[in-house]
Amino acid sequence: MKNYFKILPILFLSLFIISCDDDNDDDGVCCAGSSIVDLASQTESLSTLVSALQVTGLDATLSSPGAFTVLAPSNDAFDAFLTSINATSLEDIPVDVLTNVLLNHVIIGEVQSNSLTNGYASTQAISGASGTNMSIYINTDNGVTFNGVSSVTSADVVASNGIVHIVDAVIGLPSVVTFALADPNFSSLVQALTAYDYPQSFVGLLSIPAGSAPSPFTVFAPVNSAFESLLEELGVNSLYDIDEQTLGAVLSYHVVVSVNQMSNTLSDGMVITTSLAQANPSIADLTFNVGDNGEGILTDNNGRTSNIIAVDVQADNGIIHAIDTVVLP
Structure with a gap:
């Protein structure tokens, strides 16, 4: 791309x-x-x-x-x-x-x-x-x-x-979690990832090193304003007002396992199978398209769209692309 x-x-x-x-x-x-x-x-x-x-x-x-x-x-x-x-x-x-x-x-x-x-x-x-x-x-x-x-x-x-x-410290090889924790633009994402004691810890999963399944990972990471808009859309005050199962499903819908999907490998009309869709075939995949102005756009299961606003934050065990809207299964 x-x-x-x-x-x-x-x-x-x-x-x-x-x-x-x-x-x-x-x-x-x-x-x-x-x-x-x-x-x-x-x-x-x-x-x-x-x-x-x-x-x-x-x-x-x-x-x-x-x-x-x-x-x-x-x-x-x-x-x-x-x-x-x-x-x-x-x-x-x-x-x-x-x-x-x-x-x-x-x-x-x-x-x-x-x-x-x-x-x-x-x-x-x-x-x-x-x-x-x-x-x-x-x-x-x-x-x-x-x-x-x-x-x-x-x-x-x-x-x-x-x-x-x-x-004052050695900078170890970063995981996708490293960047989520380090970058204040992802503080709401970190809050969501750690909001509950999920059956599968998202932090633990996304810290699995390169070479060990199910890494590598591709994460479409909503920035803070995306979560603010989601709360407004759902009519709730905080992420803790979203039940554990629903929030866990939403987060899984932003993760692709066993793939390091760099931006130059994305193409117009490409179907992206997320971790949630992989585990639940009834859930539709994400669709990637190129907008009229050359921007990357994801379309979710509900026909909602999210712009990809930053690409190719490369970790040792995967890659992050920042998006401006939380996608929903």
């Missing part, structure tokens, strides 16, 4: 990429001095990061011309990460896994802190669900936080081949 969607501005990051070209070779900042790896090696609090780069061979990559932006976890951040995964040292982590985790801290181009806004960028980590680069959510409401788990403690450390921002 080719550029069918209007992108929701508040969800996406506008990056100002600075390159080392002939125009700034003599400015004393971009292209002179130590590489990212050199700077890290000269910083005592980044010694574990340097060891990790050496173990994975990424020290050579981040010593090359670049340009790169590196979110550099401190030694304390690595200690906490190792504890969280019941590891005692970097050697306990398979090299391929450690490599991908480190790449989740690397963005191509130089991203200065003053160019960051709330939204998504792409890291160099590869999704197990798609084989493409993963997304990272950046929140600048109170400092700078990545994926809701890691905050910048020292910004804009300039190297000859990029920029380093030192962070």
Whole structure:
């Protein structure tokens, strides 16, 4: 599918990429001095990061011309990460896994802190669900936080081949739940997912890692205003006024299992079988169409429509597309 969607501005990051070209070779900042790896090696609090780069061979990559932006976890951040995964040292982590985790801290181009806004960028980590680069959510409401788990403690450390921002936590490989929790535009969705003790926990289901059934997942995620409109449509005051069975069915109608449905694989008239429709053949599938202005539109079982307003938030175990209306089975 080719550029069918209007992108929701508040969800996406506008990056100002600075390159080392002939125009700034003599400015004393971009292209002179130590590489990212050199700077890290000269910083005592980044010694574990340097060891990790050496173990994975990424020290050579981040010593090359670049340009790169590196979110550099401190030694304390690595200690906490190792504890969280019941590891005692970097050697306990398979090299391929450690490599991908480190790449989740690397963005191509130089991203200065003053160019960051709330939204998504792409890291160099590869999704197990798609084989493409993963997304990272950046929140600048109170400092700078990545994926809701890691905050910048020292910004804009300039190297000859990029920029380093030192962070206080390792940014693990994200699930679709990671982005739902991190992105405030999905706070009502999180409330719905956790409103009841569902027979099948939605958070547990959508946290199943890549490579384990029934992942990967495609989630058509209603933004907060979509839930506000739903409450008004149903004449209720809160999500808790919707009974557990009904709300659970509605949520299942937004999830597709065993598929990482990227936007470029959607086509006009395509039928999308949701988790709910798969379990209940009497429930109609969603239908995807392209609107007159090139926008993506979902039509539900009741003939109601929902615009797809942001696409391809790529997690390790699936993908999210944001929609402006809750679809109903």
